[in-house]
Amino acid sequence: MPKSSANEPTALEAFDPQTYMDTVAPMIVGAPHPAYREGVLANLATAHAMAKVVFAVELDADSCDFAGVFMPMAADPLKSRDT
Amino acid sequence: MSDSDGDTSGLDIASAVAAKQLSAQEAVATCLDRIEALNPRVNAFTAVHKDRALARAQAVDQQVQSGQQLPLAGVPFAVKNLFDIEDQTTLAGSKINQQNAVAAADALMIQRIEAAGGVLVGALNMGEFAYDFTGENQHYGDCRNPWNLAHMTGGSSSGSGAALASGMVPLTLGSDTNGSIRVPSALCGTYGLKPTYGRLPRTGSYPFCDSLDHVGPMARSVAELAAAYNVMQGFDATDHVCVSRQPDLVDVQSIDGKTLRIGVLQGYFAPQEFDEATQVVADCAKALEAMGVAVDDCELDLAEAGRSAAFLITNIEGASLHYEKILQRADDFDPDTRDRFIAGSLLPAAWYARAQRVRRQYAEEAAELFRRFDVLLAPATPIRAPLRGQKTMLMGGSEVNVRANLGYFTQPISCIGLPVVCAPVMQSQFGTPQTAQAVSVSAATPSMGVQIIAAPWREDLCFKVASLLADASITRSEVAPVSTQD
Numbered sequence: 134m135p136k137s138s139a140n141e142p143t144a145l146e147a148f149d150p151q152t153y154m155d156t157v158a159p160m161i162v163g164a165p166h167p168a169y170r171e172g173v174l175a176n177l178a179t180a181h182a183m184a185k186v187v188f189a190v191e192l193d194a195d196s197c198d199f200a201g202v203f204m205p206m207a208a209d210p211l212k213s214r215d216t
Numbered sequence: 217m218s219d220s221d222g223d224t225s226g227l228d229i230a231s232a233v234a235a236k237q238l239s240a241q242e243a244v245a246t247c248l249d250r251i252e253a254l255n256p257r258v259n260a261f262t263a264v265h266k267d268r269a270l271a272r273a274q275a276v277d278q279q280v281q282s283g284q285q286l287p288l289a290g291v292p293f294a295v296k297n298l299f300d301i302e303d304q305t306t307l308a309g310s311k312i313n314q315q316n317a318v319a320a321a322d323a324l325m326i327q328r329i330e331a332a333g334g335v336l337v338g339a340l341n342m343g344e345f346a347y348d349f350t351g352e353n354q355h356y357g358d359c360r361n362p363w364n365l366a367h368m369t370g371g372s373s374s375g376s377g378a379a380l381a382s383g384m385v386p387l388t389l390g391s392d393t394n395g396s397i398r399v400p401s402a403l404c405g406t407y408g409l410k411p412t413y414g415r416l417p418r419t420g421s422y423p424f425c426d427s428l429d430h431v432g433p434m435a436r437s438v439a440e441l442a443a444a445y446n447v448m449q450g451f452d453a454t455d456h457v458c459v460s461r462q463p464d465l466v467d468v469q470s471i472d473g474k475t476l477r478i479g480v481l482q483g484y485f486a487p488q489e490f491d492e493a494t495q496v497v498a499d500c501a502k503a504l505e506a507m508g509v510a511v512d513d514c515e516l517d518l519a520e521a522g523r524s525a526a527f528l529i530t531n532i533e534g535a536s537l538h539y540e541k542i543l544q545r546a547d548d549f550d551p552d553t554r555d556r557f558i559a560g561s562l563l564p565a566a567w568y569a570r571a572q573r574v575r576r577q578y579a580e581e582a583a584e585l586f587r588r589f590d591v592l593l594a595p596a597t598p599i600r601a602p603l604r605g606q607k608t609m610l611m612g613g614s615e616v617n618v619r620a621n622l623g624y625f626t627q628p629i630s631c632i633g634l635p636v637v638c639a640p641v642m643q644s645q646f647g648t649p650q651t652a653q654a655v656s657v658s659a660a661t662p663s664m665g666v667q668i669i670a671a672p673w674r675e676d677l678c679f680k681v682a683s684l685l686a687d688a689s690i691t692r693s694e695v696a697p698v699s700t701q702d
Contacts, residue, residue, distance in 0.1 A: 154562065162542060162561050169546070172555025173562075179620065180531055180559060183524035184567045190521045190574045 145188055150177035222250050222383020223695040226291040226440045229386065230333065233280060233290035240276035240290030244269050244335050247292035251337065251384045254698050257365060259357050260378040262297050262307065264338040272335045279333070286333025287443055293387035296373050297339040298346060298422035299323040299431075308422040309342040309372070311355045312541055312548050323420030325389055325431055325448055332447040337385060340375025344550040346391060346424040347534055347557075348372040349399050349622035350602075354550040358604050361404060362696035364660040367601040370403035370622060372396040376434050377404035383695035387435050387444055391421060393428045394526055395596075395626025398638035401434060402596035402665025403622075405640040406693050407441045407682070408434040412672045413633025414459040417452035425533040426457070427572075428526065428630060436693040438682045441637070442466040445675065464676060471680040478504055478681070479514035479589035484523075485625060489611070493595035493625070496641045496664045500593055503690045504681070514589060518578040519628040525571035525578070526631035527620075532568045535560025552619060579632040586671035591681050595625045596638050596665030629669055637668045637678040639691035666691065 151174055158164055158173075165173050232238035248266055255261045269292070276290050295301070298308040300319035307313050321327075326336055341359040343351065351359040351374030359374035361367040362382035369378045373390030377400030380388055390397040392410040401408030409432040418431050433444035449463035480501045486494045505511040516522070535542070535557045542549070542557050549557070585592070598621065599609060608615040611624070629636055643662035666685075670677040685691040 157562050158558075162539075162558055165558055166546070169551075169555055169558060172551060173558045175617075176531070176556045176559035177562065179617070180528060180563055180567070183527045184563075184570075186521050186524035187528065187567070187571050187574050190518065190577065192573055192577055193580075 145185060148181050150174050150181060153177060221695060224386065225437055226288065226293075226386035226435065227443060229291050230287060230289045233276070233333070234286070236280065238290070240273040240280070240333075240335060241270065243290040244273040244292050244337065247337055247385060254382050254384055257698055258360050258362055258378050258382050258384070260341055260359055260375040260382065260384060261294065261338045262341050262356050262375070263304065265301065265304075265336065269335050269337045272330065276333050276335060287447060288329060288387075289333035291334045291387055292337045292385050293329055293334045293389070294338045294340050294375070294379055294385050295323070295326060295336065295389040296342045296376050296391055298342060298391060299326060299339075299389060300420040301326065301336070301339060304339065306422050307339070308346065309344040309348075309353055309356065310549070312545055313422070319420070321420065324417050324452055324454075325421070328448050328450070329387075329444065334387065340373075340379055340388060342374055343372035343396075344553045345534070345538065346372040346393060346396055347553045348619065349395060350619050351378070351400065352604060360604070361601050361661055362698045363405065363662055364601070366603055367661050368403060368604050368606070370400035370597070370601065373400050373434065377401055377406050380404065380406040380434055380436055380693070381696050382698045387433065387440060390432060390434050391424070392430045392432060392630060393425050394530055394630055395623035397432050397434060398596050398626045398636060398665065398667060399622050401638040402640065402663060403601040403661065405642060405663030405696070406434055406436055407438060407640065408432065408638045409441055409445055409675065409678070410630060410636045410638070411445070411675055412635045413630075414457045415461075415635070415673070415675070416448055417450075417455040417458040419452050419454040423537060425530045425537075427533060428530060430630065436695070438637070438639075438679060438686050442468070442679050461673070464673065466676050466679045468676070468680045468683045471676060473680060473684050474508045476509050476590045476677065476681065477588065478509055478511045479585065479592045480511060481516060481519075481592050481594040482513045483515040483517070484519040484628070485594040490595065490598040492600070493598055493664060497593050497595050497666055500641070500666050500685055500690055503688050504684060507684060507688070509684070512589075514585060514592070516578075516582060516585060516628070518574070518581050521574050522578040522628040522631040523624070525574045526627045528563065528567050528571040529575070531556060531560035532563050575631055582632055582634065583671070590670065590674070591677050592669040594629070594667045594669065596667050597622055597626075598624050600664055601661040625667065629667060633672060634669050635672065635675040635678055637675075637682045638665045639668060639682050639685055640665055640693050641691050642694065
């Protein structure tokens with residue numbers, strides 16, 4: 134992992150769906166059939182766009198817990214409302 | 217009681233059966249006739265269980281004769297085909313599942329509705345493995361919007377919306393991971409409830425994405441929706457996310473609507489290009505304000521991040537569930553779901569972990585907003601029902617995928633498990649479409665939807681606001697006049 138440089142794109146910005154698919158897929162699901170490639174690439178591109186939004190969120194310092202199974206917040210607005 | 221138009225409410229059927237003015241067998245026979253007449257056009261049902269339904273109806277009649285009180289006596293209902301039906305194979309919209317063993321028992325939600333007097337009549341079409349917002353299915357044929365058969369129903373609970381809108385049944389069950397109850401509710405013009413995550417047990421339903429999956433009822437009125445929801449509640453330890461709570465039975469009369477504070481979601485939920493969708497919400501807000509309810513604008517700053525987190529979590533958890541099938545039987549998937557599951561299999565763990573952390577922070581933001589508001593309003597879909605086969609729609613000046621973006625407004629809400637009643641608003645209520653896009657792709661179906669959203673466990677508030685809007689005729693559901701002829 135190189136030292137970071139402010140002038141270089143982040144790894145997330147540098148993510149290239151085609152390069153990623155051709156590198157990773159053979160080790161996970163096998164190289165996609167040619168008929169699948171276009172659809173898989175389109176979905177990787179969409180996922181990348183979503184990941185950029187997610188990583189742009191500045192997390193609170195105390196939100197480091199990993200929410201593996203989501204549980205709803207048990208707020209009851211009629212009992213806890215501000216006056 | 218005649219129901220040749222299919223518009224008799226389930227509660228009217230239950231009242232008539234309880235009063236012995238109508239037998240459950242007559243109600244079910246009428247329903248089965250209507251399904252036989254209309255389903256070839258609409259393609260909402262993938263299986264009709266006539267013998268089972270008639271036997272069950274006979275049992276209900278005997279229960280009524282013996283003096284049992286059944287809130288849904290003789291009410292025919294049908295379920296998305298991801299709910300287990302005893303001795304039937306649970307398809308979940310797929311070809312692959314055809315080879316699975318038959319279910320040993322009914323899904324718990326079917327058991328509970330039948331215990332209340334309901335009569336299961338069949339299984340409903342859906343998008344493959346519930347990964348769908350369109351209602352299109354390569355294996356079982358597209359489900360068609362009863363308002364215009366050339367248009368999408370929305371999905372993935374496509375048959376659940378279409379069976380209601382065509383008057384084939386008065387009650388259906390669906391599932392909602394990112395909007396799969398709400399999108400077809402909006403596009404078919406029906407009511408749908410996505411309850412709080414963890415409220416209704418998913419026992420005996422085929423999963424898609426464990427940390428986002430919900431099950432819920434759909435109906436043509438608020439009262440029917442509430443009646444179904446009331447009998448569906450109750451803890452079940454078999455579903456590991458089901459929360460142990462006593463049923464919170466809906467009683468809208470006990471809530472004073474004038475004490476409610478309504479927030480109209482802006483920002484992410486009010487893009488100018490979808491002015492028809494935002495107008496629907498504005499009209500609902502205006503009507504509530506006229507009733508003396510406090511209404512104000514508000515925002516969820518992390519909504520877009522929540523939507524993005526939900527997309528990644530769904531893609532990765534869904535792909536994990538189907539990983540072996542992708543390796544062994546990729547060609548047996550619908551290409552649209554296959555390519556998404558392959559992509560999801562490849563995504564970095566860091567993206568998933570980050571998405572879950574963002575989700576937690578977003579839930580905290582929403583909890584804070586519910587200190588100021590009791591109920592939030594948002595559109596259900598960006599546009600009315602697209603044409604079947606339509607692959608793209610305009611968003612932000614770009615052509616984007618319809619399948620992924622019909623859930624643009626629903627996905628951020630289910631991401632954090634909030635309860636939502638999706639209520640239909642018909643064309644006459646929101647006037648002529650204003651945008652060229654809306655005219656070109658959506659004018660041929662009449663309905664859109666409003667999401668009525670509350671804090672976790674406050675489904676009652678969603679129902680209260682839905683009742684206020686229905687009583688004022690701002691929202692309503694109608695049976696579409698489906699022709700049995702070409």
